[in-house]
Amino acid sequence: xxxxxxxxxxxxxxxxxxxxxxxxxxxxxxxxxxxxxxxxxxxxxxxxxxxxxxxxxxxxxxxxxxxxxxxxxxxxxxxxxxxxxxxxxxxxxxxxxxxxxxxxxxxxxxxxxx
Amino acid sequence: xxxxxxxxxxxxxxxxxxxxxxxxxxxxxxxxxxxxxxxxxxxxxxxxxxxxxxxxxxxxxxxxxxxxxxxxxxxxxxxxxxxxxxxxxxxxxxxxxxxxxxxxxxxxxxxxxxxxxxxxxxxxxxxxxxxxxxxxxxxxxxxxxxxxxxxxxxxxxxxxxxxxxxxxxxxxxxxxxxxxxxxxxxxxxxxxxxxxxxxxxxxxxxxxxxxxxxxxxxxxxxxxxxxxxxxxxxxxxxxxxxxxxxxxxxxxxxxxxxxxxxxxxxxxxxxxxxxxxxxxxxxxxxxxxxxxxxxxxxxxxxxxxxxxxxxxxxxxxxxxxxxxxxxxxxxxxxxxxxxxxxxxxxxxxxxxxxxxxxxxxxxxxxxxxxxxxxxxxxxxxxxxxxxxxxxxxxxxxxxxxxxx
Numbered sequence: 001x002x003x004x005x006x007x008x009x010x011x012x013x014x015x016x017x018x019x020x021x022x023x024x025x026x027x028x029x030x031x032x033x034x035x036x037x038x039x040x041x042x043x044x045x046x047x048x049x050x051x052x053x054x055x056x057x058x059x060x061x062x063x064x065x066x067x068x069x070x071x072x073x074x075x076x077x078x079x080x081x082x083x084x085x086x087x088x089x090x091x092x093x094x095x096x097x098x099x100x101x102x103x104x105x106x107x108x109x110x111x112x113x114x
Numbered sequence: 115x116x117x118x119x120x121x122x123x124x125x126x127x128x129x130x131x132x133x134x135x136x137x138x139x140x141x142x143x144x145x146x147x148x149x150x151x152x153x154x155x156x157x158x159x160x161x162x163x164x165x166x167x168x169x170x171x172x173x174x175x176x177x178x179x180x181x182x183x184x185x186x187x188x189x190x191x192x193x194x195x196x197x198x199x200x201x202x203x204x205x206x207x208x209x210x211x212x213x214x215x216x217x218x219x220x221x222x223x224x225x226x227x228x229x230x231x232x233x234x235x236x237x238x239x240x241x242x243x244x245x246x247x248x249x250x251x252x253x254x255x256x257x258x259x260x261x262x263x264x265x266x267x268x269x270x271x272x273x274x275x276x277x278x279x280x281x282x283x284x285x286x287x288x289x290x291x292x293x294x295x296x297x298x299x300x301x302x303x304x305x306x307x308x309x310x311x312x313x314x315x316x317x318x319x320x321x322x323x324x325x326x327x328x329x330x331x332x333x334x335x336x337x338x339x340x341x342x343x344x345x346x347x348x349x350x351x352x353x354x355x356x357x358x359x360x361x362x363x364x365x366x367x368x369x370x371x372x373x374x375x376x377x378x379x380x381x382x383x384x385x386x387x388x389x390x391x392x393x394x395x396x397x398x399x400x401x402x403x404x405x406x407x408x409x410x411x412x413x414x415x416x417x418x419x420x421x422x423x424x425x426x427x428x429x430x431x432x433x434x435x436x437x438x439x440x441x442x443x444x445x446x447x448x449x450x451x452x453x454x455x456x457x458x459x460x461x462x463x464x465x466x467x468x469x470x471x472x473x474x475x476x477x478x479x480x481x482x483x484x485x486x487x488x489x490x491x492x493x494x495x496x497x498x499x500x501x502x503x504x505x506x507x508x509x510x511x512x513x514x515x516x517x518x
Contacts (some may be wrong), residue, residue, distance in 0.1 A: 026176055030151070031151075031152050032151070032152045032156060048181065050152070050156075050177045050182070051177070051184050052187070054187075054189070055187035055188050055191040056147075056187055057147075057189070058191040059191035059194065062191060062197055063196060064196070070144075076155070076158075077147070077150060077151040078151070079148075079151050080148045083355040
């Protein structure tokens, strides 16, 4: 998938919170790491726009899905690490289920219906 | 090589983000710091891919997009309804907790300061035996109202600071919201709901409570938080001095009641002429101040004793608020008047003396006109004490109603 196309961009925008929650999982990552993980785990196919990553992180934190902590770094400036809260884990499970249902439904129309 | 004076592209970019964020300063600093770390990481990674330092910086910033748009998106993400609701709850708790703390400290300081002043005055008095008596009782209700003023100011200020931090909104904006929403509630409580024994000092204090609340809301960070021990102590001392002064102003030094001798300097000439000894009407009288002090009733028998007198009136005059003998110097007319009625040969009249704003000490006098139209005092004055019990609004209504 080419993430630069308008269609891919729209899809990516809607799925950014799910991607962020998924890559954080049980770990603790900072913003740049999150964008790199998404890029790596998608095989370089797409990465969330870095301009939309931080608003998404801050909204998830404001909603109580993420908790953030500042940590000093061995090299460079200190970083803000994000981890899932219980509420975040619930939201991730719910989002995964919704995404699965969504894909199934879209496939039913676009693939099975042909 | 970087020009030490000219800002880098990253610095300019982050400055534009910061200018557009419009969030509490602490939150803004953290966001900019987080973005700066991101740009540094991205630059390093891009440089590792073979880009020059300048190219890497420009590419890293380009990936973040327009700085104003990014700031707007982050601000919207920060200012959620959930945080707004939490801010409302936290602000209410902060107002109650901080307001109560200041109220308690102010009242304790008032108590201690008053005792100290009283001891000092007593010591001075003991050295000057001919001096006036020292301070009497503290005007508790008046002082208490000023304690609330202190509590309302600091409680409101803390509530605004907490709400702004939680809601991620500018303090000035939150201050206007809290003032707009809270001031009517505080004013309603201070002026209409809260009832007590009030005097003018207490009413002034209660009127100032919503004013102090609004001032606290709008003060925001302009007033330095009294978190430093010295500043806290200084603020407490100033508050105590104000309160002690408030307490001392209305302090009555002595209390009198009954039928004192009338002397020429007690202001009774404003009520009417004094009858010469032995020329008063002959009657049996009963003067009753009811136990709760609400109504003074007077009966005279036989009513025929007052033959020759006309336009009889029972008049209540405001007395010296300090308890000194006599009519208040500024009282030029009775604050209440009743016309006695002849009931089976007994002249009866009653007056309501309770619930009169500004009246703490009163005199009740029976007067009448003689054949020449001159008014005389026909019965010995009766004096007593009363208090106003009600809300500040009741007090003000009573004041308007009793205006000439």
